[in-house]
Amino acid sequence: MSATPWVCLRCLRRSAIRQRTIARYQSTVSVANNISPALLSRARTIAEEHATLTKQLATEYDATAAKRLGELQSTSSAVKQYDKASSALEELQSLLRSSDKELRELAEDDVEPTRESIVNASAELRSSLVPVHPFAHLPCLIEIRPGAGGDEAALFAGDLVRMYEGYCVQAGLRFALLKYETAEGMAGTGGAHVQEAILEVDSPGAYGMLRSEAGVHRVQRVPATESKGRTHTSAASVLVLPSIAPEGGADMGENSFNDPKSDYYVDPKDVNIDVMRASGAGGQHVNRTESAVRLTHTPTNTVVAMQESRSQLENREKAWRLLRSRIAQQRRDVREEELARLRRGAGAGKAGRENKVRTYNWGQQRVSDHRSGIDVRNLDDVMAGGDALERVMASVRAWMAEQEVLSLVAEDEGRTSSKR
Amino acid sequence: MRLRPSLFWQARALDSHLPLLLPVCRDLQSARNELRWLSQHVDDKCRTESREIHHNLLSNYVRRRAGGEPLQYILGSEWFGDLKLYCRPGVLIPRPETAASTSYLVHRLSNGILKNLLPRNLRVLDLCTGSGCIPLLFHHEFYSSPDHRMSTLELIGMDLSNTAIRLAEDNVINQLRLQQHPSSNGEERLKSLRGLRVLRADVMETSPYSASVTEVLRQHRGLKETPTCDIIISNPPYISAKAFRTTTARSVRHFEPRLALVPHNSRHTDSEHDGDAFYPRLLAIANELEAKAMLAEVADMEQALRVAALAVKERCWEGIEIWRDDPATGRVDTTDVGKMSVRVLGDGHGRSVFLYRRLGAAPLAD
Numbered sequence: 001m002s003a004t005p006w007v008c009l010r011c012l013r014r015s016a017i018r019q020r021t022i023a024r025y026q027s028t029v030s031v032a033n034n035i036s037p038a039l040l041s042r043a044r045t046i047a048e049e050h051a052t053l054t055k056q057l058a059t060e061y062d063a064t065a066a067k068r069l070g071e072l073q074s075t076s077s078a079v080k081q082y083d084k085a086s087s088a089l090e091e092l093q094s095l096l097r098s099s100d101k102e103l104r105e106l107a108e109d110d111v112e113p114t115r116e117s118i119v120n121a122s123a124e125l126r127s128s129l130v131p132v133h134p135f136a137h138l139p140c141l142i143e144i145r146p147g148a149g150g151d152e153a154a155l156f157a158g159d160l161v162r163m164y165e166g167y168c169v170q171a172g173l174r175f176a177l178l179k180y181e182t183a184e185g186m187a188g189t190g191g192a193h194v195q196e197a198i199l200e201v202d203s204p205g206a207y208g209m210l211r212s213e214a215g216v217h218r219v220q221r222v223p224a225t226e227s228k229g230r231t232h233t234s235a236a237s238v239l240v241l242p243s244i245a246p247e248g249g250a251d252m253g254e255n256s257f258n259d260p261k262s263d264y265y266v267d268p269k270d271v272n273i274d275v276m277r278a279s280g281a282g283g284q285h286v287n288r289t290e291s292a293v294r295l296t297h298t299p300t301n302t303v304v305a306m307q308e309s310r311s312q313l314e315n316r317e318k319a320w321r322l323l324r325s326r327i328a329q330q331r332r333d334v335r336e337e338e339l340a341r342l343r344r345g346a347g348a349g350k351a352g353r354e355n356k357v358r359t360y361n362w363g364q365q366r367v368s369d370h371r372s373g374i375d376v377r378n379l380d381d382v383m384a385g386g387d388a389l390e391r392v393m394a395s396v397r398a399w400m401a402e403q404e405v406l407s408l409v410a411e412d413e414g415r416t417s418s419k420r
Numbered sequence: 421m422r423l424r425p426s427l428f429w430q431a432r433a434l435d436s437h438l439p440l441l442l443p444v445c446r447d448l449q450s451a452r453n454e455l456r457w458l459s460q461h462v463d464d465k466c467r468t469e470s471r472e473i474h475h476n477l478l479s480n481y482v483r484r485r486a487g488g489e490p491l492q493y494i495l496g497s498e499w500f501g502d503l504k505l506y507c508r509p510g511v512l513i514p515r516p517e518t519a520a521s522t523s524y525l526v527h528r529l530s531n532g533i534l535k536n537l538l539p540r541n542l543r544v545l546d547l548c549t550g551s552g553c554i555p556l557l558f559h560h561e562f563y564s565s566p567d568h569r570m571s572t573l574e575l576i577g578m579d580l581s582n583t584a585i586r587l588a589e590d591n592v593i594n595q596l597r598l599q600q601h602p603s604s605n606g607e608e609r610l611k612s613l614r615g616l617r618v619l620r621a622d623v624m625e626t627s628p629y630s631a632s633v634t635e636v637l638r639q640h641r642g643l644k645e646t647p648t649c650d651i652i653i654s655n656p657p658y659i660s661a662k663a664f665r666t667t668t669a670r671s672v673r674h675f676e677p678r679l680a681l682v683p684h685n686s687r688h689t690d691s692e693h694d695g696d697a698f699y700p701r702l703l704a705i706a707n708e709l710e711a712k713a714m715l716a717e718v719a720d721m722e723q724a725l726r727v728a729a730l731a732v733k734e735r736c737w738e739g740i741e742i743w744r745d746d747p748a749t750g751r752v753d754t755t756d757v758g759k760m761s762v763r764v765l766g767d768g769h770g771r772s773v774f775l776y777r778r779l780g781a782a783p784l785a786d
Contacts, residue, residue: 285667286669286672290453292449311502
């Protein structure tokens with residue numbers, strides 16, 4: 001008999017409902033999920049090409065084929081490793097179902113190491129396939145501007161600036177606000193009305209980490225400026241540009257801006273420097289405070305204006321840095337556009353200004369990214385730049401890597417079809 | 421030019437202070453910049469005070485600025501090249517054109533004819549130094565170049581005004597404080613900055629009792645014979661009394677010291693060119709001190725040509741150049757002054773006259 005003389009019906013019922021435990025027993029799903037089918041199929045085509053080339057080279061030597069073979073080597077061996085590991089796992093699965101108890105125990109012992117080797121092999125496969133972004137090792141500039149939505153968009157832009165500052169602090173990235181232009185005179189309704197903010201993250205590798213953030217960020221909330229409690233939808237655009245060290249960048253390698261071949265090279269002859277000059281006699285006759293510097297890159301018609309500091313030299317330096325970054329980005333965009341023509345049809349949505357990439361919903365306390373499809377509930381942590389934001393960004397990075405591979409596949413297909 | 425009323429409405433929508441600043445700044449963007457700098461200054465000045473005190477102080481600053489007071493006097497500082505210098509009423513605010521010429525002079529030292537002409541270890545004299553901006557920037561630029569890291573540099577500034585001398589000394593002390601920290605600075609750099617002196621002297625020698633430049637320099641060095649010097653730089657008062665009334669900006673006329681703008685002793689020249697009074701004296705001092713190079717700022721191209729003509733008449737200067745506002749752009753024109761061909765460098769208004777010569781060379785023949 002029970003020690004308690006009487007138990008209420010509700011408690012009795014509750015104890016009857018077994019706590020649902022979420023556990024995954026020996027299934028292959030989690031492992032298979034580690035690598036996307038697109039990646040795998042691309043890897044297999046490469047492995048096939050590798051096999052045919054090996055056969056071809058066995059009969060006659062060809063320098064270009066040998067070179068190509070070298071390029072394919074790492075992927076091919078990674079595929080082989082992956083196949084070996086997954087077939088071993090399958091074998092083990094069938095052994096697990098056998099009636100022999102001893103055999104089953106032996107197989108159970110082997111499952112974990114095999115799984116691990118699959119994870120390793122797929123990681124290797126991925127790194128061999130996904131091209132490293134050529135600017136991934138660089139520091140970056142994040143430019144944030146309000147989009148549609150007026151005041152509320154400006155407020156949200158301010159929130160985004162704080163979010164990225166928080167993220168940088170958490171991730172241990174060095175950063176500085178290069179430009180922070182607020183609309184003066186907006187009555188203090190909490191937060192800053194940012195017109196334009198440029199955050200410079202000058203730790204190496206920052207571009208690789210943060211380039212997933214480029215795009216239009218949408219916010220859905222009841223603005224501080226709203227009196228009737230209606231939810232508004234506004235947007236702010238985030239632009240992420242690779243940046244360069246100011247001067248003497250010996251470690252910049254090919255990106256040194258004194259090298260004419262580099263993307264960052266800007267010929268000083270192509271740049272018109274406008275400084276505010278007094279129209280009169282100048283010198284002792286006037287006493288001007290204008291320190292604005294405007295650089296115009298004539299070939300591309302890119303204009304950069306800086307007037308943050310009272311020191312004209314400082315403005316000039318900042319303007320040059322910004323101009324170099326913008327031009328490098330443009331050059332890269334041109335190159336990418338050319339490639340994108342090849343990749344057409346792959347659905348690789350480049351995160352341009354036109355399409356929204358993420359929504360921050362205050363009402364539901366939810367952040368969802370429209371690219372990777374991730375949904376995060378912890379809005380406050382995201383806005384503080386905490387782990388939740390890192391989770392979202394990681395998912396986008398994975399998505400981008402997958403898209404790159406998909407577009408590579410499309411590129412290959414495009415090439416073969418055009419050959420025909 | 422009249423400002424459109426709509427501009428004032430536009431300004432008022434942004435900030436209540438902006439319409440006040442518009443008439444002085446003349447356009448919305450620079451009014452916004454100045455307001456931002458002013459409010460940053462208020463924030464720096466009283467971090468812990470209440471919002472109200474902040475607001476009152478800012479309103480006070482804006483009112484002063486709206487009355488035409490130069491922003492640099494309100495903020496108490498101005499950038500001169502890479503250096504941030506103190507500014508105080510009673511002393512001329514350093515101008516960016518002066519910084520451009522000074523930097524260009526130092527740039528020219530390490531190559532071409534000046535490298536052969538001048539010794540490695542330089543003695544530089546700045547007359548009418550004001551805030552001390554020229555010697556300080558010369559020092560900064562000189563030691564920024566790797567060629568000069570081991571050279572010694574003697575810098576002396578001279579001024580008539582005690583207010584200016586005090587400010588210049590404060591600026592030197594401030595630069596010493598700022599430049600002492602990084603260990604990468606050379607020993608010579610610090611030694612030179614510590615040796616920078618600002619002395620009181622009267623270039624025009626208005627009375628028999630006033631201290632002449634040569635005498636002050638002789639006493640400073642503790643010499644018996646006449647002292648010498650390698651480079652003389654000067655940004656003397658060069659505005660004529662009439663131009664002062666008609667062409668100077670209101671904030672300059674009402675707030676900056678007349679002593680630094682208009683030569684106070686204009687008996688030597690006719691009234692039209694009474695802004696030129698300092699240049700004959702500067703040339704005479706250059707001869708007394710056997711200077712090998714001289715850089716003097718002027719108001720415009722006409723005055724530059726007049727000064728160049730004076731120098732041609734002296735017949736002892738081997739090279740005469742006129743530098744424009746931004747002399748480093750690479751543009752070179754030539755013009756004839758008397759019998760000499762004068763090179764005109766750079767873009768903008770005529771800004772300074774630069775002279776050089778070989779020491780001990782015989783006077784140039786006709």
